[in-house]
Amino acid sequence: MIQRLPSAYVDLEPLAAEWSLPTEPQRAQRHQMARYAELELLYSTLLPRMPALLDDLNQKTFDTYDDADRRLLWLALSFVEAAVAVERFQCSDMPPGAFEAERFHIGEKVGV
């Protein structure tokens, strides 16, 4: 099945293929295994698009979302992962000495 984003966002398709993931544990795991350059690319590409992207999605309620809207929202949620990495740590995880990501568990079945 071909995945698609809403038509105004088709140029983001390569990023969506990597980052449009439906759950927080999946996005966090993707973040954890990313090279820093991937996070920088996701961050720098999405940051200028975010206001329009959210304004567009905010036109709809969640129950009227189609698959393309959902994929765009999931991409925006992965952008948050990249933003924290780039703005706070300038590396793909955290500096050495932090409590290890592998031992920090993210509960399933939470959220929309």
Added chain:
Amino acid sequence: MGNVDFATGAPLRSGTVPVRPYIDADYYEAERKRVFGRCWLNLAREEELPAPGDYLVKDLEVLETQVLLVRGDDQQIRAFHNVCLHRGNRLARDRCGNARGFMCNFHGWVYDTKGQLRELPDEDQFPHLDPEKIALKSLACHIWNGFVFVNADPEPQTSLAQFLGEMNGAFDGFPFADMQLTAFYHAEVNANWKLVGDALQEAYHAPILHRQTVADAVAGPDNPHCHLASMRLHGDHHGLSVHGNLHHQPTPIEQIAFDYSASPIYPAPAAPSDSQAPGVNPRRESAWIFDINVLFPNFHLDPSGTWYGTYHLWPLAVDRTRWEFRIYMNPPKNAGDMVAQEYTKVFGRFVQREDLSTVEATHEMLRSGALTELHLSAQEMPLLHSLEVLESYMQGRP
């Protein structure tokens, strides 16, 4: 700022505390019975068991038991040791679900949701038993603001209301039930449960340990050491209000999150309102982010204006703790609101990993025996208070 106990007007105290309670195996053994065996412990939210027959199984390693929480047909939530009365098999095998009753899978004894024995196969062969008089071993179970507490003492020394004391009415009107579980994080930490809890009930560490994350949002030029906005001791429990830096310059993602959230989110300053629960930011400080309430011994209830968080520190051994952190928020209204909430969650994950980063090394170094006491500033008085309360239970106070 923060130099008196707001509840009593007494000056804040600094002082030293002994190391032994954090590392000594005998102390831990006594703590299990004298503290965890006697205090009211929070296990769940009422919303986790919405319908009759809904049940949850909770591990209570510190008391070497498992608790079965179940809502009866009469809507009441009850707590039982998850053990069959026949020969002691574990009764409920799933972690949660909905059931009309519970059948033990060893010999088929069946109990209803009130814990009463309902079926006793081959009953004639138990002439010494009156099945009508047999019920699961219960724990006292009471609800406060939707939080389900149990007490493992067969004869609890206090009611839940007495135990909570002045904390009782502090959250009246807080919309706990409107909020939903938005994030759940947990980890097994190789440190004493009190070291983990201590790291989460003072703000002195924020400018240093959190320098890459939340430091600037909670401490600024007007409050460089992140003094608390206020502090109050309430019997066995206490509350602190964490200062917010009104001059904090949001990062680009923070700006998006603050602009698009339907209500203020962490780490944005939360404007106090008059309709706010009386015990939440009681001084109505405007430079405020959230409160930390430590309900002795191991439950933290941390409300802001429009969200709240909880911590549970569950002892597994003298040097092992299951750390649980939950965030509750209003259901997201739209995509912008959801992205904003995601920022609180993701940012929060990294702040938490900073908080957990010191406690294992601390435990290891305390175990060396090089130190016999620790020094606490007046801003760390909550730690002093928690240890004093703990010691009173250890001395067997009635």
